Every structure is written in structure tokens, then in C-alpha cells.
Amino acid sequence: MDFKKRILCIGAGYVGGPTMAVMASKCPGYKVTVVDINEDKINRWNSKNLPIFEPGLNEIVKKTKGVNLFFSADIPTNIREADIIFVSVNTPTKTFGHGAGMASDLQYWEKTANQIIEYSLNSKIIVERSTLPVKTAQAMERILKSKSNGLHFEVISNPEFLAEGTAIKDLLEPDRVLIGSHQTESGLKAAQEIVDIYSHWVPRGKIITTNLWSSELSKLVANAFLAQRVSSINSISPLCEKADADISEISFAIGSDSRIGSKFLNASLGFGGSCFKKDILNLVYIARSYGLFEVADYWEMVVKINEYQKERFVRTIIETMFNTVVDKKIAMFGFAFKANTTDTRESPGIHIAKKLIEEKALLSITDPKALENAKIDLAGIDRTVVYEPDPYKATEDASAIVLITEWEIFKTLDYESILKRMKKPPFIFDGRNILNHSKLFDIGFNVYAVGKPPLNHFD
Numbered sequence: 001m002d003f004k005k006r007i008l009c010i011g012a013g014y015v016g017g018p019t020m021a022v023m024a025s026k027c028p029g030y031k032v033t034v035v036d037i038n039e040d041k042i043n044r045w046n047s048k049n050l051p052i053f054e055p056g057l058n059e060i061v062k063k064t065k066g067v068n069l070f071f072s073a074d075i076p077t078n079i080r081e082a083d084i085i086f087v088s089v090n091t092p093t094k095t096f097g098h099g100a101g102m103a104s105d106l107q108y109w110e111k112t113a114n115q116i117i118e119y120s121l122n123s124k125i126i127v128e129r130s131t132l133p134v135k136t137a138q139a140m141e142r143i144l145k146s147k148s149n150g151l152h153f154e155v156i157s158n159p160e161f162l163a164e165g166t167a168i169k170d171l172l173e174p175d176r177v178l179i180g181s182h183q184t185e186s187g188l189k190a191a192q193e194i195v196d197i198y199s200h201w202v203p204r205g206k207i208i209t210t211n212l213w214s215s216e217l218s219k220l221v222a223n224a225f226l227a228q229r230v231s232s233i234n235s236i237s238p239l240c241e242k243a244d245a246d247i248s249e250i251s252f253a254i255g256s257d258s259r260i261g262s263k264f265l266n267a268s269l270g271f272g273g274s275c276f277k278k279d280i281l282n283l284v285y286i287a288r289s290y291g292l293f294e295v296a297d298y299w300e301m302v303v304k305i306n307e308y309q310k311e312r313f314v315r316t317i318i319e320t321m322f323n324t325v326v327d328k329k330i331a332m333f334g335f336a337f338k339a340n341t342t343d344t345r346e347s348p349g350i351h352i353a354k355k356l357i358e359e360k361a362l363l364s365i366t367d368p369k370a371l372e373n374a375k376i377d378l379a380g381i382d383r384t385v386v387y388e389p390d391p392y393k394a395t396e397d398a399s400a401i402v403l404i405t406e407w408e409i410f411k412t413l414d415y416e417s418i419l420k421r422m423k424k425p426p427f428i429f430d431g432r433n434i435l436n437h438s439k440l441f442d443i444g445f446n447v448y449a450v451g452k453p454p455l456n457h458f459d
């Protein structure tokens with residue numbers, strides 16, 4: 001089949017795979033190929049057992065794979081053939097050298113730029129899909145121009161705003177698509193090509209075009225604002241616990257104000273995920289490197305409150321269980337950083353599990369999709385951890401249930417039958433405030449939620 005254009009995506013991860021599957025399904029005239037240096041991952045994309053889980057992803061991949069969507073480990077050939085290259089490689093927090101623990105590690109990004117320059121035989125549009133520090137496009141252009149042999153690479157910023165767990169829905173019906181470019185003739189022409197792709201399914205009014213730097217910075221700011229809402233409500237939860245107020249009632253009361261809005265106001269044990277913490281730290285690092293110390297300090301507090309919230313949650317568990325969890329079986333409900341994903345990156349579950357293991361608890365972890373990743377995250381820990389897909393088995397003889405992830409299934413379990421097979425007194429710590437606390441209390445649990453007065457049978 002003759003394709004109108006050849007789109008390549010470098011990076012077949014949580015962003016590259018779903019984004020390109022949706023793009024291929026909506027743009028049948030374009031050939032869409034996704035490459036990765038990780039051959040195992042490519043093999044899994046080419047199998048029935050995809051490397052990631054997202055509701056609706058299987059169906060879309062099934063329809064498009066082999067038609068106009070292809071996964072390949074052959075990076076040189078695919079770079080050579082592409083007209084437009086989306087780059088969605090990982091940009092984690094740097095763990096070494098200057099800026100360690102704060103700045104973005106751009107090594108994968110730079111390697112990609114070098115691959116593009118090495119294998120390209122024609123001019124191309126390069127689209128930044130990864131989340132990057134503002135002004136990264138300038139560095140990319142410098143690399144690409146350094147040995148371009150007369151070829152022209154126009155760099156466009158098109159940050160991804162999807163949320164894991166709802167990635168397919170977010171991609172099919174985005175709140176907006178952001179496309180940033182140089183305001184030059186070639187920049188605007190390239191931006192228009194990207195607008196044309198999205199116009200296949202996104203209403204034109206939802207496609208925002210800006211200058212390159214606004215687009216790059218908007219992504220960091222969007223994540224900072226989202227995380228800030230979580231930390232803001234979480235910062236009020238300890239106050240509620242002291243003052244006998246209920247954080248859910250407060251969220252509802254303040255969220256009903258249309259100027260505030262109701263989303264992202266659920267108090268919890270803290271946010272996780274590969275993006276929020278890394279992107280805020282990156283924003284803080286950038287602000288500090290420009291000498292904007294007040295700006296940096298302001299945003300850094302969002303991360304500090306999140307760490308405090310995780311710490312507080314573990315402290316509540318230990319103190320409530322009579323200051324010792326030694327040899328007590330604790331069932332952890334969920335390990336993914338949020339529901340409907342296999343992803344455990346930066347999951348609060350990792351922190352909580354490690355702390356409880358340090359205190360010599362016996363952990364039994366259950367999660368509908370993330371047990372494989374949990375095993376990797378806790379590898380090397382010299383204490384037996386049980387990974388149990390069945391929540392009923394995970395709770396047998398347990399002294400406590402600690403709810404980490406807001407999976408729907410945890411709301412509908414038969415807690416009466418669970419309670420019968422648990423040690424007494426039975427505790428439940430709801431880190432997401434999703435369970436029916438009064439019902440659990442009535443059947444005999446001692447219930448501790450975030451930002452709510454405890455319901456216990458001890459007084």
C-alpha cells in the first residue's frame with residue numbers, strides 16, 4: 001500500500017506504544033512504525049502479550065498492527081525511511097553527577113538525536129513527545145545541525161498529556177493537543193503538518209499552537225499544577241485528623257466552588273508515577289539554575305509534602321498496631337501507582353513496603369496487574385515477601401490490610417469473610433479513602449483512613 005507519509009516513533013514505552021496505536025487507527029493513510037532499543041519489548045508488542053496494560057489498548061493494536069502500525073527493533077532503516085519522527089524516550093531524573101536527584105537525565109534523548117543524524121538521508125520533522133526541560137529543542141537543533149550534510153531538521157514540541165490507566169481515552173478525546181514550533185516559515189509549516197495529523201480526530205479548536213518554549217514549559221507546569229492539588233489537599237489531612245474534621249467532606253465543600261473545581265482533590269497516601277515527582281524536581285532545578293530561588297522553593301514543597309504524606313501513613317500503621325509489626329502478616333492491597341495500570345514506577349507502595357519490611361513485618365502483596373513489577377521493585381530484599389493474586393488468600397491470618405491502589409475490585413470484596421480469617425484485632429488502613437469505612441467498622445474492623453477520625457473498637 002502507498003502511504004501518504006511515514007511516521008516513526010522512537011521509544012515503545014507507556015507513551016510511544018499507545019500514542020502511535022491511536023494515531024495509526026485514526027490516520028489509515030500514514031504508515032506508523034515504533035522502534036525501541038529494547039528488543040524484548042518490541043517482541044512483546046509484536047506478540048499477543050503486550051508489554052503494558054491499558055484499557056482499550058489491545059483492541060486498537062489488534063486492528064492496526066500489520067496494517068499501518070508496525071513495531072521494529074531496526075532503528076537505522078526506520079529512521080532512514082521516516083518523514084516525521086516522534087521521540088518518546090525516557091527522561092528520568094539524573095542519578096549521578098551535576099544535578100543528581102533533580103535534573104533530567106538527557107542521555108537517551110541525546111543518543112536519539114545522534115541516531116537521527118547518523119542514519120538520515122533526507123530532511124525530517126522531529127517531534128519532541130517526551131517531557132523535557134524548557135530549551136531542550138535548542139540543544140537538539142545544535143546536535144542535528146552539527147553534521148546535517150545540508151539536511152534540515154525542524155524540531156517541534158508536542159508534549160504528551162495522557163494519564164496512565166486512561167491513556168486510550170485521553171488520546172482519543174484529548175482536552176487539548178499542544179504543538180509548539182519556531183515562529184519561522186519552516187517552523188510554522190512543520191507545525192501545520194502535525195496539526196494535520198491530529199485533525200484526523202481532534203477538533204481544530206482543541207489543537208493549540210504556541211512557540212516552542214511555551215509548549216516545552218507547559219508540560220512541566222501542567223504536571224506541577226496537578227501534583228500541587230494533590231499535595232494541597234494532602235497537607236490539610238493531618239489537620240483533619242487532629243481536629244476531627246473529615247477530608248472528604250472538605251474536598252466536596254471546596255470542590256463545589258467552580259473556581260476551585262472537584263478534580264484531583266482526593267486525599268491519599270501520596271501520588272506516585274514516573275512523571276509528577278521527576279517533572280517538578282526538574283522545574284525546581286531549572287528555576288534554581290536561573291537564580292529564581294523563591295520559585296524553586298515554592299514548587300519543591302509539593303514534593304516534600306508528598307514524601308511527608310507517605311511517611312505519615314507508615315507511621316500511623318506502626319503506631320496503631322501497638323508500635324510493632326514484627327512478624328505480623330500485613331496484606332498490601334495494590335502495588336501499582338494507580339488503578340488500571342501495571343506501572344509501579346515511584347509507587348507509594350514501594351516506600352511503604354520497604355518501611356514495613358524494615359520493621360520486620362511479613363508482607364503479602366496482591367494486585368490485579370502489577371505483581372510482576374512489584375517483584376522487580378522489591379528484588380534483593382532479604383525477607384520473604386509473598387506475591388498473591390487472590391486478595392482472599394493474601395489476607396488469610398493477616399493482622400492488617402493496607403490499601404495502596406484504588407483498584408475497583410478492592411471495593412467489592414466480601415470483607416466479612418475476609419475478617420473471619422484474619423488475626424484479631426483486625427486493622428484496615430485505607431490509603432486511598434475508597435472503602436466503605438462505616439460498614440467495615442460495623443463488621444468489626446478498626447479502620448484508619450487518610451484525613452478522617454479513626455473508627456476503632458478500643459475505647
Ligand SMILES: NC(=O)c1ccc[n+]([C@@H]2O[C@H](COP(=O)([O-])OP(=O)(O)OC[C@H]3O[C@@H](n4cnc5c(N)ncnc54)[C@H](O)[C@@H]3O)[C@@H](O)[C@H]2O)c1
Binds near residue numbers: 016129
Ligand atoms: N508515562 C506517562 O504517563 C507519561 C505521560 C506523559 C509524558 N510522559 C513522558 O514521555 C516520555 C516517555 O515516558 P514513558 O513512560 O513512555 O517511558 P518508558 O520508559 O515506558 O519508555 C521509553 C522507551 O524508550 C526506549 N529508548 C530509550 N532510548 C532509546 C533510543 N536511543 N532508541 C530507541 N529507544 C529508546 C526505552 O527502551 C523505553 O522502552 C518521558 O519523557 C515521560 O516523562 C510519560
